[in-house]
Amino acid sequence: MNAHLQPTGSAYFLTQETQQTERHTLSVLVDNEPGILARVVGLFSARGYNIESLTVSETEHGRRLSRITVVVVATPKTLVQIKLQLERLVPVHRVHDLTAEGNYVERELALIKVKGSGEHRAETLRLADAFRAHIVDATVESFVFEVTGKPDKIDSFIALMSPLGLVEVVRTGLAAIGRGPEAM
Amino acid sequence: MAEKMTGAEMVIQALADQGVEHIFGYPGGAALPIYDAMFQQDFVKHILVRHEQGATHMAEGYARSTGKPGVVLVTSGPGATNAVTGLTDALMDSIPMVCITAQVPTTLIGTDGFQECDTVGITRSCTKHNYLVKSVADLPRVLHEAFHIATSGRPGPVVVDIPKDIQFAVGEYYKPENGTLRHASYRPQVDGDxxxxxxxxxxxxxxxxxxxxxxxxxxxxxxxxxxxxxxxxxxxxxxxxxxxxxxxxxxxxxxxxxxxxxxxxxxxxxxxxxxxxxxxxxxxxxxxxxxxxxxxxxxxxxxxxxxxxxxxxxxxxxxxxxxxxxxxxxxxxxxxxxxxxxxxxxxxxxxxxxxxxxxxxxVGSLNFKNSDAVIKPQWAIQRLYEATRKQSKDVYITTEVGQHQMWAAQHFHFDKPNRWMTSGGLGTMGYGLPAAVGVQVAHPDALVIDIAGEASVQMTMQEISTAVQYRLPVKIFILNNERMGMVRQWQDLLHGSRYAHSYSESLPDFVKLAEAYGGKGIRCENPAELDAAIAEMIDYDGPVLFDVIVEKDENCLPMIPSGKPHNEIILPDTANLGSIIDEKGRQLV
The missing domain is CATH 3.40.50.1220 (TPP-binding domain)
Incomplete structure (x- = not known):
């Protein structure tokens, strides 16, 4: 697009990242105050970082603390910047790169609506059982399943439901926590 | 020791308790209770600006020349949006600033009320931190915290947005030492490993x-x-x-x-x-x-x-x-x-x-070919520097942005910190004149000079009126080449000398303009008369607009074209800028 400007060697055209991108899960402990989510999300958009998934909720009501779990895809260099930039925000207490630290569990919950009758309906129930999906709503022509697990398990379940009458899906985004007795 | 007072009184009391002597501001509907509280005391002195952007740059000049935070007070809506440039400038250059913005009453927030804007939303990315105060009980903590955050760690601007009903509400005020500065999550690291x-x-x-x-x-x-x-x-x-x-x-x-x-x-x-x-x-x-x-x-x-x-x-x-x-x-x-x-x-x-x-x-990379027919901009700065060295007064320099800024950095020499105020990160044209006003407020007896260009200075020209009102004898030293010189230089370098909108037409008569504002105007175009004219500028006890007519097409060199390594620097003896970029791997050692 701006190829004709290349020979000038403007610095604006030289920031191509050559490193491979990685997918990391960050856990961010923040004060639950008005605007905190906008601050975090604004930082990502202002600096051009990509959010894959974002989950936020108050976790300690007494101390008014919220935990944000954010999944990002970035180069190793940018991942360090994302952590440091998050830590610069005044209401941010701590940021942990769970993927870099290695030892953690992650879960996601999805609600999945499937429509069907006859053979499809039986097959749907068999697969739901295999994935330990719970039926949270049922009609004569539809089910809503609740399925919990790692994102790729949910992806597989959705893929299997697709030919069997998948209607719609809602996912919570990822929640992740470090293993062992320590808090973050 | 808590004391009962209104939110508006808390603002003034907190400023006084934080040692703030001067604030830069502009009143408006939503800010009136704070202005009323200010009217009834004399510790905090208010400088009335002509545009809120001017207030922010004045606060920056004040802060950078004293090391203390600069304080701004503006009204809601346009008052806050006009402050955005200065807030961004302060963020980029790490200048401690507290900007108090008034807001429409809490009941009107979100209704598109008159002079309402989402101040905390707009300023979130151009401040170090910001607050919308929704309860008067939070106000003393927020005000003290704002000063703590603005001045500690890597300094920066902090906005405190205060709705009008919170300014009227009565609450308990406490002083900053009351354990209020212990912030749960904000702990900048100051000691190196x-x-x-x-x-x-x-x-x-x-x-x-x-x-x-x-x-x-x-x-x-x-x-x-x-x-x-x-x-x-x-x-x-x-x-x-x-x-x-x-x-x-x-x-x-x-x-x-x-x-x-x-x-x-x-x-x-x-x-x-x-x-x-x-x-x-x-x-x-x-x-x-x-x-x-x-x-x-x-x-x-x-x-x-x-x-x-x-x-x-x-x-x-x-x-x-x-x-x-x-x-x-x-x-x-x-x-x-x-x-x-x-x-x-x-x-x-x-x-x-x-x-x-x-x-x-x-090699003498700052050398330039002088002329006795026309004033060279570099020479004008050298003569200005020599004239100020003879002064017994402390000398402070501010600049606008462009060629004159770089020439000032090259040819004006500084032996002390806090004497040089310039917009580095954001590169804000129009910074220098109000910044000089802010410096002069902090240092009334010093010689404060804004080295300016005729294009930049017109962006915040109206603040000369502030200088006249408060008898602040700032000197505006305009290197007038009738060009946006740096833009023109880049067009020569990169765009085949096609000067798209980089010349200043219909320039005002700066001498008459100065006089219209109640200041003094001086024009000089003859190199032989420059020293005497500079002396006249320095000796005049009041604001001066000094219009120095300089060489129109002088290039600011040396220059490393962006995206080139340091050893591919362009030296001043280079005749034709347009030819440089094509010569790959040019080595000048």
């Missing part, structure tokens, strides 16, 4: 081609940091260069000073950056105006980086020894550790390096 500092000193002790690359962080760390930088430079014998923001931290009259580095820095500073073996970055952030092409930036050096902001380290350039901490504390530690290991500067070991630097220095 001693092991890292020791490793840095070990590297410095082995250096053969060392360089100190210093920045605005040294100024922000207070005058002791500048003293310690001088001491460390003397102990080591290493050469020193600085960014635009750091000028004055190291004395320009010192033999170890190499001048500013970067896009318009000296040949010796840039070549030394490129060829050094140990780079000691103190309080600078590897900005793109400094590094040029990143993959060719100082390819053979080990790098030490001292910065109070962890996110500045390894953001652009990978460094070998990162040290997170306050520049002053780290400099003190470096001095202590250096002293514990040696009592000698590395004079002999680095003698060949100094020989090389002297050869580069001899």
């Amino acid at each position: 001693v092991r890292a500092i020791e490793a840095a000193v070990d590297l410095m002790l082995k250096a053969e081609r060392p360089i100190f690359y210093t920045g605005g962080g040294v100024i922000n760390a207070g005058p002791e940091a500048s003293e310690n930088l001088r001491e460390l430079a003397e102990l080591t014998g290493f050469p020193v260069t600085s960014t635009l923001m750091g000028l004055g931290a190291f004395p320009a009259s010192n033999r170890q000073w190499m001048g500013m580095l970067g896009m318009h820095g000296t040949y010796e500073a840039n070549l030394a950056m490129h060829d050094c073996d140990v780079m000691i970055n103190i309080g600078a952030r590897f900005d793109d105006r400094i590094t040029g092409r990143i993959d060719a930036f100082s390819p053979n050096s080990r790098k030490i980086h001292v910065d109070i902001d962890p996110s500045s380290i390894n953001k652009i350039i990978r460094v070998d020894i990162p040290i997170v901490g306050d520049c002053n504390r780290v400099l003190e530690e470096m001095i202590r550790i250096w002293r514990s290991k040696t009592n000698q500067p590395r004079t002999e070991a680095i003698a060949p390096w100094w020989n090389q630097i002297e050869k580069w220095r001899a």
